[in-house]
Amino acid sequence: MTTLFYVHDCTQQDIATFLGLPVTTVNNRLHAARQQLKRGTLTMVKDTLEAHRLPDDFAARIGRIVRTREGVVEVLFDPTNLPDPLTELTVSDTPRRRAVTVQVVQLLEGGVVRCVPLSPADGLTAGMTVLSAGRRIEAPAGREAVDRAVRLLAGPVREPDRAPELLPTGIKVIDVMCPLVRGGTVAVAGELRTGASVVVEELCRRLSREPGGVSIFAFIPPYEGPERAFQEMWAKEGYTGGTAGTVQTFYFLGQEEWTAERLATLPSVDAVIRLSKDLAQLGIYPAVDPLASRSRLLDMGLVDPEHAEIAARVRQALAPTAAEDQKPRARKIQRFFAQPFYVAEPYTQQPGVTVSRVEALQICGDTLDGVHDRLPEAAFYFTGGMDEIRAKVEVEGSKP
Numbered sequence: 001m002t003t004l005f006y007v008h009d010c011t012q013q014d015i016a017t018f019l020g021l022p023v024t025t026v027n028n029r030l031h032a033a034r035q036q037l038k039r040g041t042l043t044m045v046k047d048t049l050e051a052h053r054l055p056d057d058f059a060a061r062i063g064r065i066v067r068t069r070e071g072v073v074e075v076l077f078d079p080t081n082l083p084d085p086l087t088e089l090t091v092s093d094t095p096r097r098r099a100v101t102v103q104v105v106q107l108l109e110g111g112v113v114r115c116v117p118l119s120p121a122d123g124l125t126a127g128m129t130v131l132s133a134g135r136r137i138e139a140p141a142g143r144e145a146v147d148r149a150v151r152l153l154a155g156p157v158r159e160p161d162r163a164p165e166l167l168p169t170g171i172k173v174i175d176v177m178c179p180l181v182r183g184g185t186v187a188v189a190g191e192l193r194t195g196a197s198v199v200v201e202e203l204c205r206r207l208s209r210e211p212g213g214v215s216i217f218a219f220i221p222p223y224e225g226p227e228r229a230f231q232e233m234w235a236k237e238g239y240t241g242g243t244a245g246t247v248q249t250f251y252f253l254g255q256e257e258w259t260a261e262r263l264a265t266l267p268s269v270d271a272v273i274r275l276s277k278d279l280a281q282l283g284i285y286p287a288v289d290p291l292a293s294r295s296r297l298l299d300m301g302l303v304d305p306e307h308a309e310i311a312a313r314v315r316q317a318l319a320p321t322a323a324e325d326q327k328p329r330a331r332k333i334q335r336f337f338a339q340p341f342y343v344a345e346p347y348t349q350q351p352g353v354t355v356s357r358v359e360a361l362q363i364c365g366d367t368l369d370g371v372h373d374r375l376p377e378a379a380f381y382f383t384g385g386m387d388e389i390r391a392k393v394e395v396e397g398s399k400p
C-alpha cells in the first residue's frame with residue numbers, strides 16, 4: 001500500500017479499488033505507515049549525524065581571506081580561536097573548483113594570520129572561505145615558495161651605500177660570531193631538539209624594544225615549537241604571536257638539508273643562526289654552531305677589524321683541524337658561549353644574563369691568548385661575563 005502511494009503515485013481511491021478495501025481503511029493505514037516512516041527516518045538521520053558529527057569548534061575554524069599580495073595571504077579568524085604558526089589551512093577556491101593549501105607563518109593583530117601557499121595559489125582573492133585544519137603542516141614549503149615569501153616579508157632591499165648598524169643582543173655567541181643588523185633580517189634554523197624556538201623567543205624578548213628591530217625567519221624542525229608556553233609568555237608581555245614590539249617573526253617548517261650556506265642564499269637575509277645537535281648533546285645552550293652560523297657584517301668586513309680578527313681566530317680554534325695546543329682554550333670558549341636565557345628561567349632555575357659585545361670579544365681574545373689558562377673549563381660554562389666566571393671559581397673552591 002505504501003509503495004503504491006509513494007512510489008507509483010496511486011491515489012487512495014486507486015489503492016482501495018486495487019485492494020478491494022474501503023477508502024477510510026486505506027487512509028488509516030497510510031497514516032500509520034507515515035508515522036512509522038517518520039520514526040525510522042528520525043532514527044536514521046540521528047545515527048547519520050552522529051557518525052559524521054562536526055567538531056564543536058568547527059565554526060570557529062572558518063575564516064575569510066582579507067588580503068593577498070604576490071603569494072602571501074592574510075586571513076581573518078575569530079580572534080579568540082586563532083590557528084597557531086605552522087598550522088595548515090585550506091582555501092576553498094570555488095570558481096576554479098579546487099582547494100589550495102596554505103600554512104600560517106605569522107599571527108597579526110585583530111585576528112589576522114599571515115600565510116604562504118604550499119601549492120600553486122594564483123587567483124586567490126579577498127572573500128574566499130578558509131578552513132583551519134587544526135593540525136600542523138607535515139611537509140615544508142618548497143624552495144621557490146620560501147624564497148618568494150622571504151623576499152616579500154623581509155621588506156624593501158636596503159640601499160647598498162648605507163652602512164649597516166650592529167644590533168647587540170647580549171647573547172655572546174651571536175654578537176661575536178654572527179652579529180645582527182639593526183632593521184635587518186636573520187634566519188634561525190637547527191636540527192630537532194636543538195632549541196630553535198627557544199632562541200627565537202629569547203631574541204624577541206631581548207630585542208622587542210630596540211629601535212629598528214629585526215625580522216626573524218624561524219625554520220622550526222618537525223615536532224618542535226613554537227611552544228605554547230612561549231605563546232603564553234608573549235601574551236603576558238602584551239605581544240601577539242609573531243610580532244613582539246619592533247621584532248617580527250615568521251615561522252616555517254625546517255628541512256634537515258638546509259645548511260647555513262643554503263639559508264644564506266635566502267633573499268635579504270643578513271645573518272644565519274644555525275643550531276647543532278652535537279652541541280645540544282654536550283649541554284651547550286644556546287646550541288649555536290659558531291662554525292655554521294654567519295653574518296654579512298663579518299663576511300663583508302663591516303665590523304671593526306678587532307671584532308673580525310677575534311671571530312676568525314675563534315672559528316679557527318673551534319675547527320676540527322685546530323692545533324692540539326689550542327683545543328683546551330677552544331673548549332673554554334665553547335663553554336663560555338653557553339648562556340642562561342631569560343625565557344628559560346622557569347626551567348633552568350637560573351636568571352638570564354646579558355653580556356656586552358665588547359666584554360664577550362675581550363674574553364674570547366684573552367682566552368685564545370692564554371690569559372685564562374689557569375682557570376678551569378667548568379668556570380666558563382653557563383655563566384655571564386668575567387666577574388661571574390671568577391665568582392664561580394671562588395664558590396667551587398678552585399684556585400686560579
